[in-house]
Amino acid sequence: MGEVMYPVTEPGEGAAGKTGNWRWQKPIIIIDKCVKCGLCWVYCPEPAIYLDKMGYPHVNYEWCKGCGICAHECPSKAIEMVSEYE
Amino acid sequence: MYRPKIVENLGEDEWIYAGHPACHGCGAALGLRHLLKTIGKKSILVVPAGCTSIIAGTMNAATFNIPFIHTAFGAAAAVASGVAEALSKKGMDDINVVVWAGDGGTYDIGLASLSGAAERGHNILFVLDDNEAYMNTGIQRSGGTPRGAWTTTTITGKKEEKKDIMKIVLSHHVPYAATASVAYPLDFNRKVKKALGIKGFKFIHLMAPCPPGWRFETHMTIEIARRAVLSGAWILMEYENGRLRLNPPSSNMLDKRRISLEEYLMMQGRFKHVKRELLEELKRDVELRWSEIKEILEKQGKQ
Numbered sequence: 454m455g456e457v458m459y460p461v462t463e464p465g466e467g468a469a470g471k472t473g474n475w476r477w478q479k480p481i482i483i484i485d486k487c488v489k490c491g492l493c494w495v496y497c498p499e500p501a502i503y504l505d506k507m508g509y510p511h512v513n514y515e516w517c518k519g520c521g522i523c524a525h526e527c528p529s530k531a532i533e534m535v536s537e538y539e
Numbered sequence: 540m541y542r543p544k545i546v547e548n549l550g551e552d553e554w555i556y557a558g559h560p561a562c563h564g565c566g567a568a569l570g571l572r573h574l575l576k577t578i579g580k581k582s583i584l585v586v587p588a589g590c591t592s593i594i595a596g597t598m599n600a601a602t603f604n605i606p607f608i609h610t611a612f613g614a615a616a617a618v619a620s621g622v623a624e625a626l627s628k629k630g631m632d633d634i635n636v637v638v639w640a641g642d643g644g645t646y647d648i649g650l651a652s653l654s655g656a657a658e659r660g661h662n663i664l665f666v667l668d669d670n671e672a673y674m675n676t677g678i679q680r681s682g683g684t685p686r687g688a689w690t691t692t693t694i695t696g697k698k699e700e701k702k703d704i705m706k707i708v709l710s711h712h713v714p715y716a717a718t719a720s721v722a723y724p725l726d727f728n729r730k731v732k733k734a735l736g737i738k739g740f741k742f743i744h745l746m747a748p749c750p751p752g753w754r755f756e757t758h759m760t761i762e763i764a765r766r767a768v769l770s771g772a773w774i775l776m777e778y779e780n781g782r783l784r785l786n787p788p789s790s791n792m793l794d795k796r797r798i799s800l801e802e803y804l805m806m807q808g809r810f811k812h813v814k815r816e817l818l819e820e821l822k823r824d825v826e827l828r829w830s831e832i833k834e835i836l837e838k839q840g841k842q
């Protein structure tokens with residue numbers, strides 16, 4: 454009898470492929486306006502925002518779906534959503 | 540190295556991988572992210588059929604980096620009961636057994652197994668991920684859908700009121716039961732931690748808005764979850780051994796310091812047909828819940 458093969462999935466990024474391709478709008482973080490409150494990081498459902506050593510947020514565009522929650526929740530309007538089509 | 544206080548409090552470990560199949564702005568995905576941050580990797584997640592069965596992954600990859608059990612739609616609490624008892628027999632009581640079930644999987648088809656597990660008092664945490672309809676199959680009404688809401692099976696708005704699941708759970712005299720919201724992750728985090736520290740059946744009812752199901756734009760998920768609380772439509776509270784406590788900001792809202800219900804409802808396409816009469820009825824539903832809470836608190840105060 455031959456070996457039975459089982460499809461086994463491992464934990465990892467991209468269960469739905471490159472979800473960055475789902476974006477129709479893109480969050481741009483304007484670091485000068487950022488007060489490092491962390492709220493964009495807190496509310497990203499992916500998560501697609503990471504913090505650098507100084508605590509500034511950055512977007513991982515490979516996975517960011519462009520929902521716009523981060524921009525809406527930012528208390529200092531440091532995140533702008535720009536169209537992917539212009 | 541600098542970290543905002545809220546990031547320190549919630550923790551930077553992630554047990555959910557990005558690139559998962561949840562829709563843009565999914566409240567459930569955010570709730571799962573914060574739940575997993577709090578329960579950590581020494582946990583087993585038990586999930587019945589629903590959106591999270593899909594979010595959990597595909598042939599490409601598995602989204603959650605902790606053990607995960609898919610169950611039949613009605614069976615999550617029964618499966619979790621078995622897992623908890625097996626772990627206990629093996630002396631592995633330090634592993635958290637956590638159910639994450641939709642409103643369909645809790646209010647409706649999962650209610651019998653939930654009741655059984657609560658009555659037997661198994662050591663599990665049951666998190667109800669409430670998006671107020673059967674979203675995974677295309678927005679059908681559930682016992683958790685509020686009065687007035689459009690769904691694909693209530694096209695003129697649901698006639699019946701949202702089932703009071705908290706009262707059903709409390710009738711089992713569980714040691715801990717609470718509500719939470721994805722807009723208040725620190726409150727949710729604290730409640731999950733508290734629940735894990737208590738032995739027996741614990742219940743957390745998490746409000747998690749769904750952009751396609753509630754008909755709103757994807758950036759509004761948190762804004763809407765917040766307005767649900769600030770309007771008094773969703774009340775943050777916890778019952779420890781049957782004793783009720785309101786949590787902020789709901790704790791400041793007993794004397795009606797709230798935004799209007801319209802400011803919550805009218806952001807959502809599922810309520811856009813609501814006119815004066817129905818609106819008054821929905822407001823009465825909210826007032827009734829608050830007056831019940833007032834009564835309970837007054838009674839407790841006298842004890």
Ligand SMILES: Cc1ncc(C[n+]2csc(CCOP(=O)(O)OP(=O)(O)O)c2C)c(N)n1
Pocket residue numbers: 567588589590591611612613640641642643644645670672673674675676681
């Ligand atoms: C016994 C049974 N009936 C119906 C289904 C189809 N089904 C799968 S998910 C789902 C809806 C789940 O709704 P809910 O529990 O609210 O979770 P959500 O999808 O909203 O996250 C249904 C009806 C099923 N899987 N099993």
Ligand code: SF4
Pocket residue numbers: 480496497498499500501502512516517518519520521522523524564
């Ligand atoms: S747009 Fe949405 S997915 Fe992208 S970083 Fe902001 S919150 Fe995350």
Ligand code: SF4
Pocket residue numbers: 482486487488489490491492493494510523526527528529530531532
């Ligand atoms: S929410 Fe705005 S201010 Fe706060 S960390 Fe993010 S970009 Fe900076």
Ligand code: SF4
Pocket residue numbers: 560561562563564565566567568590670674675748749750751752
């Ligand atoms: S339908 Fe709603 S709950 Fe389901 S994945 Fe999409 S946003 Fe999340």
Ligand SMILES: [Mg+2]
Pocket residue numbers: 641642643668669670671672673674
């Ligand atoms: Mg649901």
